[in-house]
Amino acid sequence: MGKSYPLKPKKVKEVETKYRRIKTEIPVPESIPVLEKLRKYEPVSMTGQPLVVWDRAEGVNVYDKYGNKYLDFSSGVLVANAGHSNPYVLEEIKKQIEKPLLHNYCFPSEIRAELVEKIASLSPEPLKKVFLLTTGAETTECAIKLARTWGKKLNKKVIISFEGAFHGRTLGAQLIGGIPSLKEWIVNPDPDIIQVPFPGDPRVKDKSFSLFEKTLEEKGIKPESVCAVISETYQGANAGFMPVEYAKSLRKWCDENGALLIFDEVQAGFGRTGKWWGFQHYEIVPDLFCLGKGISSSLPISAVVGRSEIMDQYQPGTMTSTHTGNPVCCAAALGSIKYIEENNLVEHAEKMGKVFEEELNKIKEKHPEVGFICGKGLVWAIHIVKKGTEEPDGERAFEIVGKCVEKGLLFFAPVGPGGATIKVCPPLIINEEAIREGCSVIDEAISEVN
Numbered sequence: 070m071g072k073s074y075p076l077k078p079k080k081v082k083e084v085e086t087k088y089r090r091i092k093t094e095i096p097v098p099e100s101i102p103v104l105e106k107l108r109k110y111e112p113v114s115m116t117g118q119p120l121v122v123w124d125r126a127e128g129v130n131v132y133d134k135y136g137n138k139y140l141d142f143s144s145g146v147l148v149a150n151a152g153h154s155n156p157y158v159l160e161e162i163k164k165q166i167e168k169p170l171l172h173n174y175c176f177p178s179e180i181r182a183e184l185v186e187k188i189a190s191l192s193p194e195p196l197k198k199v200f201l202l203t204t205g206a207e208t209t210e211c212a213i214k215l216a217r218t219w220g221k222k223l224n225k226k227v228i229i230s231f232e233g234a235f236h237g238r239t240l241g242a243q244l245i246g247g248i249p250s251l252k253e254w255i256v257n258p259d260p261d262i263i264q265v266p267f268p269g270d271p272r273v274k275d276k277s278f279s280l281f282e283k284t285l286e287e288k289g290i291k292p293e294s295v296c297a298v299i300s301e302t303y304q305g306a307n308a309g310f311m312p313v314e315y316a317k318s319l320r321k322w323c324d325e326n327g328a329l330l331i332f333d334e335v336q337a338g339f340g341r342t343g344k345w346w347g348f349q350h351y352e353i354v355p356d357l358f359c360l361g362k363g364i365s366s367s368l369p370i371s372a373v374v375g376r377s378e379i380m381d382q383y384q385p386g387t388m389t390s391t392h393t394g395n396p397v398c399c400a401a402a403l404g405s406i407k408y409i410e411e412n413n414l415v416e417h418a419e420k421m422g423k424v425f426e427e428e429l430n431k432i433k434e435k436h437p438e439v440g441f442i443c444g445k446g447l448v449w450a451i452h453i454v455k456k457g458t459e460e461p462d463g464e465r466a467f468e469i470v471g472k473c474v475e476k477g478l479l480f481f482a483p484v485g486p487g488g489a490t491i492k493v494c495p496p497l498i499i500n501e502e503a504i505r506e507g508c509s510v511i512d513e514a515i516s517e518v519n
């Protein structure tokens with residue numbers, strides 16, 4: 070964890086294919102002043118990503134201004150679901166700008182009405198209320214607030230979340246997060262927020278729901294004191310999903326004990342997993358869910374969706390946000406959703422997931438450094454370990470990503486405990502040929518990192 074790539078140009082092999090072009094040293098010598106400026110004026114925390122200075126991005130490609138073209142396996146950070154600079158998104162943004170209407174706070178606007186209606190129409194009964202926000206962390210904060218407010222009336226205050234979970238970097242989001250190293254700064258942890266093992270993590274061997282119940286018992290939690298259980302639909306750190314039977318038992322347990330079930334779909338929503346909503350894999354409906362990232366394929370906007378008796382707890386003017394449903398962001402979201410629908414990208418993601426499954430499993434068979442592969446649709450995790458062990462190898466994962474970037478395949482820096490998980494998450498418009506080409510680059514890069 071905590072590494073940054075050196076600002077030192079390196080000679081690399083030239084690449085020229087349909088999807089990638091590398092014709093300079095990497096990082097590009099002429100880009101060093103920009104990188105230095107960023108390092109001078111931004112906090113160190115912002116320096117973790119590969120040193121590609123983004124100039125333009127279209128479809129599945131990101132370009133710098135020095136002639137290099139990258140095949141993007143990051144979607145930014147799982148944002149560009151409909152592809153970078155999608156023409157529908159651009160068109161809707163342009164229409165909104167030309168009106169012009171760039172801001173509307175919580176005053177009524179037609180575009181906000183259109184977007185909340187659209188999201189509600191895509192959500193299952195009875196989840197028909199939509200509250201627009203700006204970032205993913207805001208939605209998980211809001212979900213905590215709604216759950217605690219609801220629980221207070223019933224004398225319930227415990228929130229259960231999962232080990233290994235990531236829900237954002239603000240206080241509430243990190244209290245429900247399950248990665249201890251990210252929570253060290255929290256002076257006063259909340260004794261009524263408890264983590265249990267996540268059964269979708271390949272390293273958690275007991276996949277049965279009884280582990281959930283047993284863990285609560287061991288931690289002295291009475292089921293009737295629980296106001297909510299919150300989980301990422303799949304865990305960002307490992308792209309692991311709960312077993313379907315576990316998820317169904319969890320839904321039943323929440324119903325029996327009067328607890329809300331909340332899914333954080335900030336990563337999983339809008340077709341990423343081969344279904345509109347990731348929780349559809351579980352054949353259950355939560356009480357609330359959180360959306361962000363892929364909602365607009367571009368501009369910052371997010372949403373909490375839920376049952377009206379939970380969403381309507383706050384009186385007029387008491388649950389709002391300055392940039393709620395910004396009109397330009399709403400336009401971008403409507404353009405992106407329309408494009409995903411009209412081009413059947415959800416089904417396409419499901420189909421392309423099979424191609425990844427095949428290619429990544431071949432890579433796993435070949436390289437003992439690959440501990441496990443996990444994922445569905447167009448989100449996959451390659452977990453790098455020290456050969457012959459289960460110990461995460463963050464150093465090697467970092468080098469592999471660096472090597473891929475030198476070959477024109479773009480990833481964000483590895484994630485998860487030990488920083489050893491390489492996330493594979495291209496825009497949903499990617500085709501089979503580009504997937505196979507990208508996977509051959511991953512294979513080469515793993516072989517070349519000693």
Ligand SMILES: Cc1ncc(COP(=O)(O)O)c(C=O)c1O
Binds near residue numbers: 206305334335336362
């Ligand atoms: C599952 C999940 N929830 C919440 C967040 C936080 O979103 P944001 O960075 O937009 O605040 C993220 C971001 O990575 C996420 O993956």
